[in-house]
Amino acid sequence: MTTSRSRxxxxxxxxxxxxxxxAASALVPVPGAAGAASTLGAAAARSGRYVGAADGGDRR
Known part of the structure; x- marks a missing residue:
């Protein structure tokens, strides 16, 4: 039987x-969104297209 102190x-x-x-897992960098954004931007620049976020002007 364990005592309440040891428990x-x-x-x-x-x-x-x-x-x-x-805390340790929060310090590990995750190469995801930043790498994907630069890759998409480079592909869009090669093809002459724009990649960005849609902004609804009435929802500000």
Missing amino acids: SRRVRTAVAAATAGL
Whole structure:
């Protein structure tokens, strides 16, 4: 049978480990949108087309 003190320590350790894992994963760069945007822009420039975001003027 575990005491509440040892259970509390295990819970705190688990929370600290999970927090550290999330913080470490947030520091890893994800090469996604930035690379895709530059690739799409280059392809559009070669073909003479414009790639951008649509802006609804009435929704500002």
